Structures are given as C-alpha cells and as structure tokens.
Amino acid sequence: xxxxxxxxxxxxxxSFLCIGLDVDLDKIPPHLLEKEDPIFEFSKAIIDATHDLCxxxxxxxxxxxxxxxxxxxxxxxTINYLNENYPNHFTIADAKRGDIGNTSTRYAKAFFEDxxxxxxxxxxxxxxxxxxxxxxxxxxxxxxxxxTSNQGAFDFQTKQVDGVPLYQQVLQTASQYxxxxxxxxxxxxxxxxxxxxIRKIIPNSFLLVPGVGAQGGSLEDVxxxxxxxxxxxxxxxxxxxxxxxxxxxxEKAARDKAQQLQFQMANLL
Numbered sequence: 001x002x003x004x005x006x007x008x009x010x011x012x013x014x015s016f017l018c019i020g021l022d023v024d025l026d027k028i029p030p031h032l033l034e035k036e037d038p039i040f041e042f043s044k045a046i047i048d049a050t051h052d053l054c055x056x057x058x059x060x061x062x063x064x065x066x067x068x069x070x071x072x073x074x075x076x077x078t079i080n081y082l083n084e085n086y087p088n089h090f091t092i093a094d095a096k097r098g099d100i101g102n103t104s105t106r107y108a109k110a111f112f113e114d115x116x117x118x119x120x121x122x123x124x125x126x127x128x129x130x131x132x133x134x135x136x137x138x139x140x141x142x143x144x145x146x147x148t149s150n151q152g153a154f155d156f157q158t159k160q161v162d163g164v165p166l167y168q169q170v171l172q173t174a175s176q177y178x179x180x181x182x183x184x185x186x187x188x189x190x191x192x193x194x195x196x197x198i199r200k201i202i203p204n205s206f207l208l209v210p211g212v213g214a215q216g217g218s219l220e221d222v223x224x225x226x227x228x229x230x231x232x233x234x235x236x237x238x239x240x241x242x243x244x245x246x247x248x249x250x251e252k253a254a255r256d257k258a259q260q261l262q263f264q265m266a267n268l269l
Contacts, residue, residue: 001118002139003206006090007230009055014266016231017258018056018092018208020238021046021078022063027243029250039064039074044081046242049251051086053262056234058092058208079115090234091118092143092208098123104133112140119143121186121208124170128177135179141206142183146170147198149188149211167194171201184208187226189217189235195225204228210236212261219261223268231269237261 010016023039032038032045047057064075082091097107097120104122111120119141122134134142147157147167157167164172174183187198189211198207207226211217212235219235226233237258245253 001088001090003230005088006055006206009088009090010231011269013052013055013262014269015053015055015262016233016235016265016269017054017261018058018090018234018236019046019050019054019241019258020094020210020236021057021059021242022238023059023074023242024063025067027246029246029248031248037070037074037077039067039071040077040081042242043074043078045251046254047078047082047086049255050241050258051089053255053258054089056090056092056236057082058094058236058238060094060238062094076115079117083116091116092234093117093120096121096123096145098126098130100126100129101133104130105136108134108137108140112137119184121145124174128173131174131183132177132179135177135182137182140182143208144170144174144183144185146185147187147191147194149190149217153188153191168197168201171198175202175205184234186210189219189222192218192221192225195222199226199228204230204232206232206234208234208236210238212237219264220268223265227268235261235265 021043023042028042032041035041059078064071093111111117121143124131124144158165161169184206187207187209189209209222212219241254241257244257
C-alpha cells in the first residue's frame with residue numbers, strides 16, 4: 001500500500017483507526033479455545049467485525065511468537081487472510097526489530113517478502129545501519145520508535161543531549177537517512193504535548209500513535225497537535241477494542257468500541 005492509498009482510505013472511511021491484534025489465549029473467549037487454531041480464529045473474527053471502521057491492523061508479533069511454531073503459523077494465516085480479503089488495509093508487524101547490516105536485511109525480508117506486511121516497527125538505538133536496510137523495499141515502511149507511551153520512556157527518550165532531547169535528535173537524524181520518505185514514527189498519545197515540536201521536525205510523516213484509551217491518551221489532543229496536511233496519523237487501539245467482551249458476543253462488543261472511536265475520528269476530521 002502506498003501512502004497515497006492509505007490517505008485515500010482515511011478520507012473514504014473517515015477513520016484513521018489502527019486495531020492492534022495482541023492475542024492472549026488467557027483473555028480470548030473460552031469457547032474459541034476448542035478451535036484448532038484459536039489465535040487465528042480470534043484474529044479473523046475481530047477483523048471481520050471491524051474492517052470497515054479502520055484503515056490498519058497491527059499484529060503484535062510477540063503475542064504470536066509466544067506460542068512457538070503454532071503461533072507463527074497463526075500469524076502467517078492472519079496476514080494472509082488480511083491481504084487476500086481486505087487488501088485496502090495497511091498492515092503493521094509490531095516486531096520492534098533493530099540490528100545492523102545483514103541482520104536487519106533478513107528481518108526486513110521476513111516481514112516484507114515472506115509475510116508480506118506493509119510495515120514493521122523498529123528500534124533506532126543502533127543507528128543508521130540498523131534502519132536503512134528496512135528502507136530498501138518499494139512501498140514498504142519502517143516505523144521508528146521515537147517517543148513511546150510507556151512510563152520508562154523518560155529514562156532515555158527525553159534526556160537532553162547537547163541541549164536537545166534525545167527523541168528530537170532521533171527524528172532529526174533519521175529524517176536524513178536514505179529513503180527516509182519510507183519512515184513513519186511511533187509517538188505515544190500520552191505524550192501529546194510534545195507533538196507540536198515533533199511536527200516542526202517531521203511535518204508530513206505518518207505517526208503511529210498508541211496509548212489512546214487504556215493508557216489515558218486523549219484523541220482530541222493528538223489530532224489537535226499532531227494532524228498534518230494529509231492527516232498523517234494512525235491511532236492504535238488494542239485491548240480497548242479486542243477485549244471489550246470475553247463472551248460469545250465478543251465480535252459485536254469489539255465492533256461497538258471501534259465504531260465509537262471511528263465516530264470521534266469522523267467528527268475530528
């Protein structure tokens with residue numbers, strides 16, 4: 001998917017919602033555990049119930065990898081199902097990879113060529129040669145961790161280095177990498193007050209924004225300070241949608257939660 005196609009989908013659906021698939025067998029409805037592949041069956045049901053309300057899906061690969069080979073197979077089935085049945089959705093492998101040279105290239109091939117995701121989240125700590133290998137693939141995107149929504153973000157990301165917060169240096173440096181137009185950035189909704197400064201550095205890049213809802217982030221503040229000329233936002237919600245109910249009506253409950261967010265987004269647009 002190109003950025004132009006993604007932007008068109010946002011305007012068409014009046015939504016910039018990304019639904020995170022963090023599939024925990026301890027939390028999914030018990031009746032699904034009787035299925036041959038409960039991870040895939042849960043993911044498929046959530047996708048079928050919400051696809052018209054969102055523009056992106058973000059499987060968190062740790063929740064699949066935790067179950068070994070069966071989990072990896074469920075991830076393969078999930079992305080195949082998305083690409084075959086709902087190809088107008090942007091897909092994000094939330095894998096948070098980051099290593100140098102050939103290792104990054106292999107990670108990129110795994111997610112871009114084998115699994116056929118549109119994008120993958122990566123950590124920038126090892127610098128240029130851990131990021132640029134992900135940027136060598138046409139119409140594929142690397143989503144760089146910039147300013148995250150977790151409590152420990154303040155341990156490093158906001159520390160001053162030569163008078164400039166580290167996260168701003170990450171943004172400034174990464175924006176100069178080869179093929180940096182294929183970069184997106186993770187900025188947590190709980191850090192909405194930082195978005196004005198972030199947009200001065202990367203005015204048009206897409207931002208993946210977790211932390212709305214369960215973590216206390218404000219959708220209105222994110223849009224107020226973070227919206228770009230092409231919207232430039234993907235608001236991720238995971239637990240608040242997919243675990244809205246643990247009963248057999250879980251698809252309807254998930255849809256209701258997604259619809260509430262989509263309605264707010266339509267008004268803000």
